[in-house]
Amino acid sequence: MTNLVRVRYAPSPTGYPHVGNIRTALFNWLFARHHGGSFIVRIEDTDVTRKVKGAVRAILDSLRWLGLDWDEGPEVGGDCGPYFQSQRLEIYKETAERLISQGDAYHCYCSPQRLEEMRAEQVRRKQPPGYDRHCRDLTPEERAKKEAEGIVPVVRFKVPLEGRTRFNDLIYGDVVFENNTLDDFILLKSDGYPTYHLANVVDDHAMEVSHVIRAEEWISSTPRHLLLYQALGLEPPQFVHHPMILGPDRAKLSKRHGAVSILDYREQGYLPQTMFNFLALIGWSLDDKTEIMSRQALVDNFSLERISKTGAIFNREKLDWMNGVYIRSLTADEFFEAVQPYLMMDMAAGEALISDEQYVRKILPLVQERAKKLADVPALTRFFFELQLDLDLQTLIVTGMDVQSTRKALEVVRERLEKLEPFDENSLEALLRPLATELGLKTGQLFGTLRVTATGETAAPPLFQTMAVLGRKRCLKRIEAALDKIGKELA
RNA sequence: GGCGCAUUCGUCUAGGGGUUUAGGACACCUCCCUCUCAAGGAGGAGAUCACCGGUUCGAAUCCGGUAUGCGCUACCA
Numbered sequence: 001m002t003n004l005v006r007v008r009y010a011p012s013p014t015g016y017p018h019v020g021n022i023r024t025a026l027f028n029w030l031f032a033r034h035h036g037g038s039f040i041v042r043i044e045d046t047d048v049t050r051k052v053k054g055a056v057r058a059i060l061d062s063l064r065w066l067g068l069d070w071d072e073g074p075e076v077g078g079d080c081g082p083y084f085q086s087q088r089l090e091i092y093k094e095t096a097e098r099l100i101s102q103g104d105a106y107h108c109y110c111s112p113q114r115l116e117e118m119r120a121e122q123v124r125r126k127q128p129p130g131y132d133r134h135c136r137d138l139t140p141e142e143r144a145k146k147e148a149e150g151i152v153p154v155v156r157f158k159v160p161l162e163g164r165t166r167f168n169d170l171i172y173g174d175v176v177f178e179n180n181t182l183d184d185f186i187l188l189k190s191d192g193y194p195t196y197h198l199a200n201v202v203d204d205h206a207m208e209v210s211h212v213i214r215a216e217e218w219i220s221s222t223p224r225h226l227l228l229y230q231a232l233g234l235e236p237p238q239f240v241h242h243p244m245i246l247g248p249d250r251a252k253l254s255k256r257h258g259a260v261s262i263l264d265y266r267e268q269g270y271l272p273q274t275m276f277n278f279l280a281l282i283g284w285s286l287d288d289k290t291e292i293m294s295r296q297a298l299v300d301n302f303s304l305e306r307i308s309k310t311g312a313i314f315n316r317e318k319l320d321w322m323n324g325v326y327i328r329s330l331t332a333d334e335f336f337e338a339v340q341p342y343l344m345m346d347m348a349a350g351e352a353l354i355s356d357e358q359y360v361r362k363i364l365p366l367v368q369e370r371a372k373k374l375a376d377v378p379a380l381t382r383f384f385f386e387l388q389l390d391l392d393l394q395t396l397i398v399t400g401m402d403v404q405s406t407r408k409a410l411e412v413v414r415e416r417l418e419k420l421e422p423f424d425e426n427s428l429e430a431l432l433r434p435l436a437t438e439l440g441l442k443t444g445q446l447f448g449t450l451r452v453t454a455t456g457e458t459a460a461p462p463l464f465q466t467m468a469v470l471g472r473k474r475c476l477k478r479i480e481a482a483l484d485k486i487g488k489e490l491a
Numbered sequence: 492g493g494c495g496c497a498u499u500c501g502u503c504u505a506g507g508g509g510u511u512u513a514g515g516a517c518a519c520c521u522c523c524c525u526c527u528c529a530a531g532g533a534g535g536a537g538a539u540c541a542c543c544g545g546u547u548c549g550a551a552u553c554c555g556g557u558a559u560g561c562g563c564u565a566c567c568a
Contacts, residue, residue: 010568011568012567012568014567014568044568046567046568047566047567047568049567050567050568108566112565112566115565115566116565119565122492123492125492126492126493127492127493128492128493128494128564129492129493129564130493130564154566172495172496172497175495175496176495177494177495178494181493181494181495181564182494182564185565186565186566188566189566190566191566193566195565195566195567195568196567196568200568215562216495216496216497216561216562217561217562217568218562218563218568219495219496219562220494220495220496220562220563220564221563221568241496243496243497244561246561248502250560250561251560251561251562252561252562281503281504281516282503283503285503285504285505287505287515288504288505288506288514288515288516289504289505289514289515289516290515291503291504291515291516291517308504309496309497309498310496310497310498310561311497311560311561311562312502312503312504313502313503314502314503315502315503315517315518317502317517317518318502318503318516318517318518320517321516321517321518322517324529324530328530367529369529369530370528370529370530371529429526432526433526436526442526443526444525444526444527445526446526447526447527448526448527450526451526451527451528452527457527457528458527458528459527459528459529460527460528461527461528461529462525462526462527462528463526463527464526
């Protein structure tokens with residue numbers, strides 16, 4: 001029973017789920033699933049002032065989007081609930097009181113102003129900032145006086161003045177801190193809410209968490225947690241700190257680096273399987289070559305030992321590549337389903353989707369291998385839906401051709417297309433390829449002219465497929481429009 | 492300032508004393524395929540393994556120091 005793996009993801013609902021944060025959830029989930037253990041979600045809503053409404057929902061949605069299902073936590077419950085810290089205030093209070101009564105904690109009446117001035121002074125004198133333990137040894141009389149003044153105290157932990165605290169991190173190895181570099185941190189705030197340090201220790205124990213897997217930024221706080229476990233006479237869990245995700249400037253990835261919310265990526269059309277795979281590979285690797293890995297392969301092979309120690313920059317270009325790989329691996333139906341919401345945001349495409357789904361289904365295979373993200377699709381398919389293309393004469397006249405020869409070519413093609421039967425990829429190719437020679441043009445010239453005529457673009461899906469999907473009517477209409485444009489030029 | 496952690500191609504990484512002329516991927520360049528763009532295939536360029544010492548017959552790999560970077564240093568998590 002004791003070697004059961006129980007891990008937790010403990011987000012604080014103070015904003016939208018950051019990719020780094022979600023990656024921590026992923027590592028925890030992977031570890032739990034690999035070992036057949038439990039994955040717990042616990043909401044650390046102990047900061048009333050920073051609480052953001054809708055954040056819990058966004059966090060849960062993000063987990064669901066990536067398929068990170070939890071065994072205990074919000075919505076599903078569990079034996080160790082409640083899973084919102086704001087609903088466990090009594091427990092923290094009792095624990096704090098117990099620590100006070102056994103002499104490991106004390107009430108502190110210092111005002112925020114005093115603390116601020118103290119800190120400013122310390123910084124000015126280049127002293128290590130930290131609480132000066134002003135209230136650590138208050139006499140009962142002094143305490144009574146403060147109480148009489150109506151000051152609501154905080155509870156601080158009495159950090160041992162000597163000795164050292166060490167732990168063996170599963171990734172970073174042995175880490176040692178001198179206790180005298182730690183100050184008497186706050187356990188319980190004056191509003192009755194616990195700080196992370198207290199709540200985290202109390203809950204990890206109450207929820208029988210076996211491994212605390214969290215970002216490297218927590219290493220410095222770990223000795224405080226250890227000291228707390230010690231004071232409470234509890235067995236601490238295993239600590240596992242993993243490196244952080246960095247921005248291009250190598251600083252901790254944050255909003256100023258651009259999109260950091262996992263939901264932003266979903267919106268842009270990155271597939272969940274891409275994010276799952278990509279996030280897993282930031283700071284973790286299987287070997288020297290495996291990159292594309294299914295979720296099952298990741299579960300099967302995940303191990304803490306293969307998490308690296310160094311922070312990694314979030315490489316958008318590689319993400320785009322990987323998303324392209326996953327998009328290409330979708331079946332036509334899956335791609336259609338995935339892309340629908342994006343098409344709906346585009347007026348013309350949205351109408352086509354509603355009125356002529358078959359047309360849309362024929363279009364999509366032509367752009368599937370060209371899209372890096374689903375949000376690219378409307379732009380890639382735009383010309384299929386627009387009634388009138390914005391033709392540019394300059395691009396219509398391809399290299400080596402002039403207005404006259406272009407007009408001639410279009411007129412001939414128009415004539416032949418009218419009676420082409422059937423109107424499909426093969427017949428189009430059978431018609432147009434020899435026609436180029438007949439007109440004394442290189443195939444590239446004829447095809448280029450037709451491509452611009454049919455799509456308005458110089459880069460587009462293969463011409464015959466494109467024309468076949470567009471259909472005879474649209475093709476003729478576009479040729480007509482191009483001839484009009486040329487006619488105006490000649491007039 | 493203090494404490495902690497880290498340091499292999501631009502980026503993500505493999506490699507943990509001899510098998511390494513340091514392997515792979517993204518990005519970049521060239522060529523092939525080809526109606527353009529993608530995709531795909533074949534190549535190329537790109538890393539004195541941060542630096543300095545030490546241990547060793549031998550170090551990217553072990554040890555020490557230096558530098559640099561990052562993190563923490565809140566009645567935030």
